[in-house]
Amino acid sequence: MIPEIGHFALILALSLAVCQSVMPLIGAHRNDAALMSVAGPAAVGQLVFVAVSFACLAWSFLQSDFTVLYVANHSHRALPDVYKIAAVWGAHEGSLLLWILLLAVWTVAVARYSSELPRAMSARVIGVLGLLSFGFLLFTLLTSNPFERLIPAPANGADLNPLLQDIGLAIHPPILYTGYVGFSVAFAFAIAAMLTGHLDQAWARWTRPWTIWAWMFLTVGIALGSWWAYYELGWGGWWFWDPVENASFMPWLAGTALIHSLAVTEKRGLFKSWTLLLAISAFSLSLLGTFLVRSGILVSVHAFATDPARGLFILIFLGIVIGGALILYAWRAPGMDSAAGFRPLSRETFLLLNNVLLVIACTVILYGTLAPLLYDVFEWGKISIGPPWFEFAFALPMLPLTLLIGVGMHTAWRSQAFGALFAQLKIPGTIAIVAGIAVPTVFYGRFGLLVSVGAIAGFWIMTVSLLQPLRSWRRAPGTPGISRSALGMSVAHFGVGMFTLGITIVSAFTVEADLSVRPGETVEVAGYSFKLTDLNNVQGPNYQALEGEIEIRKDGKFVAELRPQKRTYLVQQSPMTEAAIDAGWNRDLFVALGDPLGNDAWSMRLQYKPLIRFIWLGALIMAFGGLIAASDRRYRLQATAREGTAALREEPA
Amino acid sequence: MARYIALIVAFVIMIGIFAAGLDRDPTKLPSPLIDKPAPEYELPRVMDPLLTTGSTDYAGQMVLVNIWATWCAGCRTEHEYLLELAGRNEIPIYGINWRDDRDAALSWLQQLGDPYVASAYDEDGRVGIDWGVYGAPETFLIGAGGNVMYKHVGPMNEATWQGEFMPRIAAQTGATR
Amino acid sequence: MLAVGLAAAGLVIASILTLQAFKENLMFYIEISEVAKGNAPKDRNFRVGGLVVEGSVTRVPGELEVEFTLTDLNEQLVVYYDGILPDLFREGQGIIAHGRLDDDGSRFIADQVLAKHDENYMPPEVAETLAKHAAAQEAALDAETGQQ
Numbered sequence: 001m002i003p004e005i006g007h008f009a010l011i012l013a014l015s016l017a018v019c020q021s022v023m024p025l026i027g028a029h030r031n032d033a034a035l036m037s038v039a040g041p042a043a044v045g046q047l048v049f050v051a052v053s054f055a056c057l058a059w060s061f062l063q064s065d066f067t068v069l070y071v072a073n074h075s076h077r078a079l080p081d082v083y084k085i086a087a088v089w090g091a092h093e094g095s096l097l098l099w100i101l102l103l104a105v106w107t108v109a110v111a112r113y114s115s116e117l118p119r120a121m122s123a124r125v126i127g128v129l130g131l132l133s134f135g136f137l138l139f140t141l142l143t144s145n146p147f148e149r150l151i152p153a154p155a156n157g158a159d160l161n162p163l164l165q166d167i168g169l170a171i172h173p174p175i176l177y178t179g180y181v182g183f184s185v186a187f188a189f190a191i192a193a194m195l196t197g198h199l200d201q202a203w204a205r206w207t208r209p210w211t212i213w214a215w216m217f218l219t220v221g222i223a224l225g226s227w228w229a230y231y232e233l234g235w236g237g238w239w240f241w242d243p244v245e246n247a248s249f250m251p252w253l254a255g256t257a258l259i260h261s262l263a264v265t266e267k268r269g270l271f272k273s274w275t276l277l278l279a280i281s282a283f284s285l286s287l288l289g290t291f292l293v294r295s296g297i298l299v300s301v302h303a304f305a306t307d308p309a310r311g312l313f314i315l316i317f318l319g320i321v322i323g324g325a326l327i328l329y330a331w332r333a334p335g336m337d338s339a340a341g342f343r344p345l346s347r348e349t350f351l352l353l354n355n356v357l358l359v360i361a362c363t364v365i366l367y368g369t370l371a372p373l374l375y376d377v378f379e380w381g382k383i384s385i386g387p388p389w390f391e392f393a394f395a396l397p398m399l400p401l402t403l404l405i406g407v408g409m410h411t412a413w414r415s416q417a418f419g420a421l422f423a424q425l426k427i428p429g430t431i432a433i434v435a436g437i438a439v440p441t442v443f444y445g446r447f448g449l450l451v452s453v454g455a456i457a458g459f460w461i462m463t464v465s466l467l468q469p470l471r472s473w474r475r476a477p478g479t480p481g482i483s484r485s486a487l488g489m490s491v492a493h494f495g496v497g498m499f500t501l502g503i504t505i506v507s508a509f510t511v512e513a514d515l516s517v518r519p520g521e522t523v524e525v526a527g528y529s530f531k532l533t534d535l536n537n538v539q540g541p542n543y544q545a546l547e548g549e550i551e552i553r554k555d556g557k558f559v560a561e562l563r564p565q566k567r568t569y570l571v572q573q574s575p576m577t578e579a580a581i582d583a584g585w586n587r588d589l590f591v592a593l594g595d596p597l598g599n600d601a602w603s604m605r606l607q608y609k610p611l612i613r614f615i616w617l618g619a620l621i622m623a624f625g626g627l628i629a630a631s632d633r634r635y636r637l638q639a640t641a642r643e644g645t646a647a648l649r650e651e652p653a
Numbered sequence: 654m655a656r657y658i659a660l661i662v663a664f665v666i667m668i669g670i671f672a673a674g675l676d677r678d679p680t681k682l683p684s685p686l687i688d689k690p691a692p693e694y695e696l697p698r699v700m701d702p703l704l705t706t707g708s709t710d711y712a713g714q715m716v717l718v719n720i721w722a723t724w725c726a727g728c729r730t731e732h733e734y735l736l737e738l739a740g741r742n743e744i745p746i747y748g749i750n751w752r753d754d755r756d757a758a759l760s761w762l763q764q765l766g767d768p769y770v771a772s773a774y775d776e777d778g779r780v781g782i783d784w785g786v787y788g789a790p791e792t793f794l795i796g797a798g799g800n801v802m803y804k805h806v807g808p809m810n811e812a813t814w815q816g817e818f819m820p821r822i823a824a825q826t827g828a829t830r
Numbered sequence: 831m832l833a834v835g836l837a838a839a840g841l842v843i844a845s846i847l848t849l850q851a852f853k854e855n856l857m858f859y860i861e862i863s864e865v866a867k868g869n870a871p872k873d874r875n876f877r878v879g880g881l882v883v884e885g886s887v888t889r890v891p892g893e894l895e896v897e898f899t900l901t902d903l904n905e906q907l908v909v910y911y912d913g914i915l916p917d918l919f920r921e922g923q924g925i926i927a928h929g930r931l932d933d934d935g936s937r938f939i940a941d942q943v944l945a946k947h948d949e950n951y952m953p954p955e956v957a958e959t960l961a962k963h964a965a966a967q968e969a970a971l972d973a974e975t976g977q978q
Contacts, residue, residue, distance in 0.1 A: 073729065150733060155764050158729055235914075277660075291671070311675045319668050326664055330657035344833065364848065370670070371852075377673040382859035384877060389855035393848045400840075514913050516894050575917045594914035598891030603914045752922065777884065778922055782903065 003068050006056025007147040010097075013049035013104075014137040016042050020107075021130030024123035028195070036123035040111040043126055046133065047104040054101045057146050058088050066157050069150040070094060076159035076571055078542040086170035087160045092294060092310075093146035095173060099290075100136050102174070102181045103129065110185055110210070117206060124192035125185070132184055135317045143310045159542070159571035168228035176221030176248060180286040182214020183251060186258060187283035190276045191325060194332040204266035204275065209635045211262060211279075215255045216626040222248050223619035231579055236512070236590045236607045238615060241390040246369045247289030253362040254282040257355045264351050267413060270340055273333035274355070280329060284322045285362075291318055292369070343415035350408025357397040357404075364393045402457040402500055405493055406464035428467065432460035444509045444610065451508040458501025465494040484632035492625025495618045502614025511608040514594070516601045526608035528589060529553045535602070543567045545578070548593045548602070552582065564593040564604075579605075588612050686801040691718070691793065692783035696773035699750050699758045706771035710747070711795065715822065717746045718793040719769070719809075720786050723757040728790045731808035732765055738814065739768035744822070748772030751781045751789055794818055796825055857928060865938070866905035870931055878907060878938060879926040887921060900927070900938075911940040918945040 020042035027035025057070070061084045066072040074087045074094075089095040107129045114122040140146070163169070189207040193199040225248065230238040239245065258278040264271045291314045342348040368385050375383045410424055436456030441447045468490050472482035482490075511526035522531040534549040545565040552559040562580035569576060579592040587610045594603030686692070695707035719735065721728040739746050748769035750758045755774060762772070775781055784793070794803040803821050805813055859877045860870050870876060878900060886899035895912045898921075909927055919925060929940035 069730065150730075154729065315668065315671055315675060318671075323661070323664060323668070326657075326661050330661060334657065368852075370667075373674045374670060377670050384857050384859070385852070386855035386857060386875075389851050392851045396844050396848060514894055516892055518892070577917055592914075597889065597893060601892040603894055605914055 002056050002059055002063075003065070003147040003149065006053040006060075007145065009049040009053040009056065010137065010141060010147075013046050013053065013100075014134065014141060016046040016049065017130050017134040017137055019130075020046060021127045021134055023127075024130070025127035028120040028123040028127065031120065033119065036119055039123045039126040039130075042130070043104070043107045043111045046130075047101075047108045050097075050101050050104045054088070054097055057094060057097060058085055060147075061085065061088055064157065065153075066155075067149055067151055067153040068146075069148045070146045072150050072154050072157045074160050075157040076542065077156055078571075079157075079160055079165070080541060082167070082170060083160055083165050086164065089173050090160050090164045093140070093144045095177070096136065096140050096144055097146055098174060099177050099181060100133060100140065102178050103133050103136065103184060106178075106181055106185055107133070110188075114206070121192055121196065121203075121206075124195050125188045128188035128191045129184060132188075132321070135321070139310075139313050139317065143313055156571075159569065162543070162567070162569040162574055162576045163232060165569075166228065166232050168224060168232065172221060172224040172228055175217055175224060179214050179216070179218025179221050179255075180248070180251065180289070182210070182217055183255060183279075183283040183286050185210040185214065186255075186279040187325070190279035191328065194276065194328045197332055199265075199272050199276070199336055201266055201269050204262050205634065207279070208259070208262045208266055209630045211255065211259055211282075212626045212630040215252070215259055216623045216630070218248070218252050218255060219619055219623040219626070222252060223616045223623075226619075227616050230612075231581055235577075235592065235605065236579070236609065238506075238612065241368070241385075241387045243369050244289075244293050246365050247285075247292050250362050250365055250369075251282050251285040251289065253358050253365070254278055254285050257358040257362075258282050260351050260354050260358075264348055268340060268342070268348060269338055270342070270348060271352070271355075272336045272338070273329075276329060276333055276336075278355070278359075280322070280325045281362075284318075284325070285366075287314075287318050287321060290314060342413070345411065345416045345418060345421075347408065347411045347413045347416070350404055350411055353404055354401060354408065357401040360397045361394055364397070365390065368393065399453070399457065402461055402496070405496065406460050409464065409489060409493060410467065424467065425464065428463035429460065431463050432456050435459040440505070440508065444505070446509075448508060451504060454504030454508075455501060458497050458499075458504060461497030461500060462494055463497075465490045465497060485629045485634075488625045488627070488629025488632070490625070491628055492622045495621030495623075495625060497618070498614045498621060499618030502611045502618055505611040506609055506615065509610045513606050515604055515606065516597050517604045518599070518601045523606065525606045527554060528559065528608065530591065530604075530606055532602070532604070538565070540567065542571065543569045543576075546593070548591075548604070550580070550591050550604075552589060560589065562589070562591045564591045566593045566595075583613065585613055586611060686785055686793075687804065688800055688802070690799050691795050691801050692780070694749075694773065694775075694780040694783065696749075696775055696780060699748070699755065699762065699772040699774045700767075702755070702774070706747070706773050708799070710771060711745065712799065713797055715744060715797045715825065716770075716795050717744055717818075718749060718784075718795055719746055720749050720751050720781065720784070720789050720791040720793075721772075722751050722753040722789045723761045727808045731790055731810065732768070734808075734810050734814075735768040736766045738809070745770045749775050749780060749784075751775050751786060752778040794821060859926075862900060862902040862907045863905045865907055865931070868935070870935075872931065872935070875928060875930050875941075877926055877928050878909075879924065880907070881924055882919070882921050884921045897937075900925070907938050908936070909938045909940050909943075911943055913941075913943075915943055916945045919943060920945075 019038055023035045023042070024039035027033070027038070057068075059065075060068045060071050061075050062081065064071070064075060064077050064084075066075075070091070070093050074091050075084055079087065087094070089098040107126060110129065111122070111126055114125065117125075186207055189203070189210070193203050222245075225245070226238045229240065229245075230236065258275065258281075261271050261275045261278050265275045291311070294310055294314060368390055371385055372383050375381055406428070407421070407425065411421060433456055436454075436459050437447070437452050439459075440451045440455055468482055468486055472487075475481060513523075513525050515523050517523055517530075517532045519532050519535055522529050524530075529552070531551045531553070532548055533551050536547050536549070538545050538547045545567040547563050547565045550562045550564070552562065560582040562582055564580040565578040567576045567578055568574070577592050577594070579590060581591075582589040587608060590605070590607035590609060592605040594605065597603055691708060693708040695705050695709070698704045698706050717738075721732075735746060738744070746769050748771070750772050752775065755776070758772070758774070762769075773780070778786075784791075790808055792805045792809050793801055794805075796802045802825065803817060805817060857875050857877050858871075859879065862878055862880050864870060865878060880900040880902040883899040883901050883906065887896060888898070889896040894914070895910065896915065897908060897910050900907050900909055909929075910932075911927070911929075916925075923945060926944045927938065927940040928942040928944075929938055931937070932939050
């Protein structure tokens with residue numbers, strides 16, 4: 001009964017999505033207030049029904065209702081409850097439902113916090129979001145119904161893929177999807193502006209906080225995914241340039257460019273058509289990611305089980321949404337740009353360069369991701385592209401970007417005098433060069449040109465990002481301090497610096513060793529001695545494992561004891577390597593147990609990874625910077641203005 | 654204006670490549686065995702290892718041969734449908750249990766029901782290789798003359814039965830009459 | 831003007847370097863039968879895929895180095911690998927290896943071995959090759975039976 005309610009609620013949500021899109025869009029076109037006022041309530045109604053549907057699926061998982069095919073295929077009675085919930089979005093159908101739920105939440109948030117927008121604008125935004133929701137609901141109901149029954153029910157389920165039985169992966173998709181889906185808001189704002197044919201600085205001020213929120217979630221989501229891959233895929237890598245990872249990284253790059261371009265549009269009314277194009281691109285790349293992951297067109301460790309009908313549906317949807325947006329763009333964008341000028345040395349120039357470099361990086365990754373498909377379709381051979389190419393092609397535009405960040409954030413709008421800029425930046429510049437050369441040489445015992453360039457870039461961004469907050473902290477009493485948005489920018493850029501430094505040091509000074517080890521034997525890696533003291537069989541709730549006990553010492557002093565496991569999950573009978581990690585702020589020690597090699601020996605992978613935590617910490621600080629910026633006064637002013645107008649509206653009554 | 658058009662053209666090209674890429678789906682690969690005699694085999698049965706089953710069991714009959722395994726999610730999906738199809742007595746279904754564990758296969762048939770006239774136990778997958786199996790489930794339609802008439806990759810359901818199998822069966826029986 | 835010129839020059843150099851790196855990192859998938867015919871590149875990395883032949887996995891007890899035979903149902907290729915095999919590496923399973931041929935072209939020296947975390951999965955390149963060679967075997971069988 002419960003699954004039928006869920007299915008029915010989904011159908012109701014679909015019909016509400018039609019109301020939510022058609023009526024406000026027609027209303028906005030005809031300036032019909034009654035039709036436009038349908039938008040908000042329809043969005044709330046849709047959220048209610050989608051939430052009911054989602055709750056029904058979650059309930060079916062918790063009850064282990066194996067008459068539901070999706071539950072039978074992805075759950076098991078012995079599965080811990082928390083993973084039963086995570087299993088809801090562990091495969092295609094449920095993750096699609098999660099996507100729709102998040103879209104509904106974003107839509108209601110827009111409806112709730114947009115009452116200061118012109119009516120026609122908010123009606124159009126919600127209408128466009130309704131259209132997107134309609135597409136995804138139709139997709140779910142036609143090709144991917146999560147409530148399909150399986151009668152007679154099996155005695156037990158097929159279990160969740162053991163790789164997904166992990167807390168990191170339980171929370172990774174919801175956060176990542178919140179980011180992906182969040183770009184639909186910026187997209188809807190862009191479409192609404194193009195439908196109106198009018199785009200002003202107020203539009204940029206409305207769009208910007210939504211974009212920053214979506215970007216924050218995407219940042220955290222990608223960082224979590226990378227962290228998960230690091231400890232769960234078992235082999236210590238943290239980024240593989242896998243098509244699915246790229247699919248999440250490309251919207252992030254476009255979104256980052258969009259945030260910076262929106263800054264120019266908001267402050268100076270420039271780059272309007274460019275901003276629109278980036279808003280379309282960021283969401284289009286999210287959709288493209290969905291297509292790549294779910295159509296099976298590219299093969300990846302993360303790809304969902306594939307079905308050509310699904311691929312075709314998303315492709316058509318992709319064609320309509322992106323194609324429609326681009327046609328609208330070609331029609332409306334020319335003539336939108338205003339001709340205000342700026343000097344070559346100005347904030348505008350640096351933001352333009354930022355955008356160009358980010359878009360180049362994004363295009364390069366897009367090309368690398370799609371090249372195997374391109375070669376195959378044209379029958380030039382079956383290829384794959386090695387990660388070294390991605391690293392190189394990505395670093396090439398990013399290196400100048402890291403240097404420009406520091407200059408750009410201290411450059412004034414319109415025009416900047418060179419002398420004043422140089423005076424500000426010479427001290428942080430000197431610190432960065434000294435630290436960038438000294439740190440690798442002193443702490444890691446090796447000087448290298450590339451390492452130093454990377455380290456200088458990292459230290460450079462970190463020190464320059466401290467300038468404004470420091471100046472504000474030491475300011476004369478009574479003078480205004482740094483604004484939230486400037487502080488947010490400084491914090492986020494500091495995160496970029498940490499991230500850059502982390503990547504540089506990890507790539508240069510990681511020590512990896514695959515070794516054959518016998519119980520009682522001690523091996524040395526990167527100055528640490530690893531002793532395999534024991535091997536035991538242990539029993540988990542739904543797996544059996546062989547567990548190694550490894551004692552780590554440095555200079556005779558005890559550092560840690562690690563227990564890596566080789567698990568066999570009972571239901572799917574699949575082996576899984578569960579690595580053990582001793583994490584520290586300045587280095588990780590990573591141990592994974594391989595296979596028996598005969599003669600009592602076991603293969604083990606031992607790794608020393610310096611500063612790897614800086615990568616994820618840097619990403620989290622970036623996101624935190626976004627949070628600070630999104631809480632800036634001028635975005636909150638909208639809220640007060642809204643409460644004011646709300647009060648006004650209530651007065652006559 | 655030209656740059657806006659260029660953008661749209663680039664997008665259309667990309668969609669075209671995707672469409673071509675979708676078409677390349679591996680499940681669409683035609684079986685090399687189509688219209689060729691089905692490979693012969695003789696293997697112990699899952700239900701009783703002392704008895705054997707094989708291609709001679711269905712000589713002269715039109716049958717389905719279904720490749721299945723307990724580790725395969727798609728097999729779980731199609732199992733209910735196979736039971737229903739077997740219940741309609743339209744066509745006998747023979748199973749080949751491919752690279753599986755006998756105990757697991759036994760309890761699967763006992764718990765979920767057995768749609769097969771007989772299921773062969775292909776432990777090391779040799780017969781699977783002869784049949785060109787590259788994933789489970791796969792279902793072969795074998796004509797009365799012993800030729801492979803059709804191969805379906807992926808779970809069976811009413812739509813594939815009506816859409817892919819029935820027309821071929823009708824054509825064949827029409828032709829023999 | 832100078833800045834624009836420098837930027838343009840930088841862009842051109844960067845594009846050339848990127849394309850160069852692309853060529854170097856491009857790894858073609860080459861069928862084992864083609865490798866056997868000597869059609870594999872000698873001096874660069876490529877990928878091979880196939881089924882691990884049952885009983886072919888050998889190693890010196892206690893050592894990491896391992897050797898196994900891959901087949902595409904037509905030809906075979908001996909693969910040498912010094913490292914930890916993936917969790918789902920098993921005899922009879924389809925896998926893909928990255929690496930290059932050794933100097934006399936007799937062994938494939940793998941620097942990476944991939945198997946996927948899904949029992950249903952076989953890399954599509956491998957599936958296609960196997961299907962093709964199954965067809966060839968069938969044709970050969972037909973020819974033989976035709977002769978009889």
